[in-house]
Amino acid sequence: MAKPVAAAKSEAASNQRPFYKQFTPEQLKEALRRMCLIRRFEEGAEEAYMRGLIHGTMHLSIGQEASAVGATMALRKTDYITSTHRGHGHCIGKGADPKLMFAEFFGKEEGYCRGRGGSMHIADVESGNLGANGIVAGGIPIAVGAALAIKQQKRDDVALCFFGDGATNEGAFHEALNMASIWKLPVVFVCENNKYGMSVSTERSMAVANVADRASAYNMPGVIADGNRIEDVAEAVTTAIARAREGQGPTLVECKTYRTRGHSRSDRNRYRTKEEIEEWKLRDPIGHFETELVANGIATADEIAAISAAADAEIAAGIDFARNGTDPSPNDVTRGVYTPGNPS
């Protein structure tokens, strides 16, 4: 792993990082709340799955909450994101309501996708989420297209595109970055490099050491951030967003992080060691952020405990809400394929 830019920096208030000034204490506490919600949401989802309450599979991002929230906290509501199969965190980061996400998870009409999408496609379109994508790299050109539309419409919004390390080996990544760069589109590429494309490590699948190294091929900045440190992610992305809004074109931000759960529910972790997983668990992004908030005098331990407890309660209520949701009628199986009122 490349050396995180800020890992060694002092945490003393006197030497405070820009992050703690860029955002208000309310925004910072909200960021922690969202990270807690993501963690609890996924733990709740995992438990519901194990109890047999939901079917299908899911891809958990436990351990990656800092990149999801750090990358989205500088976005406006009118900015877009595109997300991935491991997208619960992005969705909550962009402002979705966990209750409606659970409803989707449980396949209910109240869900964000009316139960048609499930875990892999949960997205709150209203909050600017253009969809979580089940196809690796599928969302990258789409984000570039959204950025093209923003430019055409002369808006100063941006499109932020989440994807994993595996997606950077897809042709779509390269085609999309190239076009985003030649047309100077307002897009921020956020790679959550969690070291493995399912089971194959980046060392075995990438010809370069860092995803960020690939940016030079497309004449755009390539920045590495410690994906488990929210301040690191947020600072890098904030700079990239500003650049995009000013019409200077795209940036590729690589967040080095780790998923402590398997790829999906069927993963038996044969490709990595217990030690590696445990080592990364010690670098828990939530624990780190809580410590930093206290150290920077932004939140007290009690406030943090309250945030955590509130997240617990919200998740429990969300699961209850979802379990009592409405199952779609089989008569409506083709609803949503085409826009009503047109030939179909």
Place this chain on the structure above:
Amino acid sequence: MPIEVILPKVDMDMATGKIAKWHVKDGDAVRKGALLFEIETDKAAMEIDAPGDGIIRNITAAEGAIIPVGQTVALIYQDGESAAAPAAPEPLPPVKPITPAPRPDAVPTAVLPAASASGRFPATPLARRLAKQGGLALESIAGSGPRGRISAADVHGALARPAAPQHAEPGSYQVTPLDGMRRTIAQRLTLSKQTVPHFYLTVNCDLTRLSEIRERLNAHAPRDERKLPVWKLSINDFIIKAMASALRQVPDANVTWADEAIHKYHSCDVGVAVAVEGGLFTPVVRAAESKSLPQISMEMKDLAARARARKLLPSEYQGGTTTISNLGMFGIEQFTAIINPPQATILAVGAGLERFVPVKGQSVLRTQMTCALSCDHRAVDGALGAQLLAAFKTFIEEPALMLA
């Protein structure tokens, strides 16, 4: 097209049969003549052989199941044929299409062995609906389409014809349901009589020389170990040879009608009608022009015996450009016959009868046989038919010419 393996009728009054044992399984490669399965009747068990080479597929009849005669029980696929096609949804009479018949052995004949007895008839959906509306049973309609398929036009035709005369009240007659052979004969000959423009030519043939030669040849027939003659030539054997020789001499008449074309054949293949219980078969003597009389005689004896046992293979009764129908053994003086489409001619042969004929002003007693040739005017015009029949007469009256 895959070859259909049907449950054949092996017994006179058999409407259904039971497969006692399969000797092959789905996917097996089979050679023509290889044992496929055994049929059990209340009298005996019969072994059924493969009608062709290929891979056996779609075995639809289980051992022990009762199956209507004529139903397809398996298919044999040749090399390169897709075996994905399911078994034919309904058993069809194995009549080959009338249209393009590139090779003589692919030419269908009029009369075929046991066909569907399951009560199902190929008909278009529209024809079925019209027949139902018109109160007509499909079995009463002759299908004009490929494989005897009944179309709307056939139903309209049937509806336009006057209703069958009412017979006496029920109970005063016995009802015999049609079997597949009867139905095929009805359909094919109705089609022929309705659509083939027939004309007829008649000639008397003097049998004096033929009878002499026949006696001499039979007297010289080789003997087997029991001192019995190996062959005995019949007059019909001479007729077959004479007809084949006539076709060779008049090749324009050695044809079949194929709607868009006339197919003229290189070989003179002559069908011979053989009466069997409940109908008839027309086994074909191939290339009869090139075979010796004893060859023809022995071949015909075998074909007739197997026809009567209903053991002919389709390849043995399909094809040919003409047919010989001989009713002389019943004392019939003369008659005319209906052409078996797509053949172009059929020769109706009467009995050899002694008649006084004028020879150089004298009344002389001669044995004569009256023959009537039916021709399909679409393929064979009057003069051509006359040349053929004249040539035939010459070969009958001067059999030695057949050696030339």
Place this chain on the structure above:
Amino acid sequence: MNAPLRELTYAQAIQEALATAMEADKRVFIMGEDIGVYGGAFQVTGDLVHRFGEDRVMDTPISELGAAGIAVGAALAGSRPILEFQFSDFATLAMEQIVNQAAKMRFMLGGKVSVPLVMRLPSGSGTGAAAQHSQSLEAWLAHVPGLKVVQPSTPHDAKGLLLAAIDDPDPVMVFEHKLLYKMKGEVPEDAYRVPIGKAAVRREGRHATIVATSIMVHRALEAAEVLAGEGIEVEVIDLRTLRPLDTATIIESVKKTTRLACVYEGVKTLGIGAEISALIAESEAFDYLDAPILRLGGVDSPIPYNPVLEKAAVPQTPGIIEQVRNLVKGRI
């Protein structure tokens, strides 16, 4: 009303539709390979770049997958992209975005978004362009719920269907036939629409129905003309839209004529004709059928280069005449 009859080529009609749509709606833009100053591989976009500028007539790099995805994203974010594939064959490079994204986005998101994009796909054989530039892949895309697929056969429909496609809130794939680009026909000047999902009866008849698509409509009409001289009256239906299929027009016609032939350039096996045949077999028209259904489609082969083979690979007029004659005469 009685405007003088004006003729345009199929390519000109498409260009006129593009210009009309871009003039009427600022959100509309076109993108594709070599569509700018080059004017498009088949000169369909022509000089549009000079009228609308490079921002609205965008040359893309040779990146079909990326371009398709960009079209999807732009459509989601409020623009109205029209993407030209240089050859429909190249859409195979973009299948991921077309099939997984464009077609499914609305459904996956619970009906909360629309993807109003148009893709134009020059297709078909007959130009000697061989196996990778001659395919007719419309049935592939018509198999995907969420897409709409149209195949204009005339200059009139090329314009009207394209304008309808641009209006449509869902992704529409417009398969244009390369051999038709130079075909001339009457094209009104107004911004008329040809409704998606409506077939056209090009010729009425009572003995058989030919359902044809794209260039095969013209071959079917030629065949019908010859057969009419033999007393066989063939009804020719131009399908125009593959999805959604105009089932009512087909069913009504077959009920009238009792015989059906499907003529299309795509590969026959598992193709459009199979769908039309099954439609009839499942419909009330089944009871009106008086002959087996005939399918004339492309052979099970890539399109060959040799001109004789190329012709042999897809239905041609003489074959249509012969087979439909056999159909009507009860020979099949």
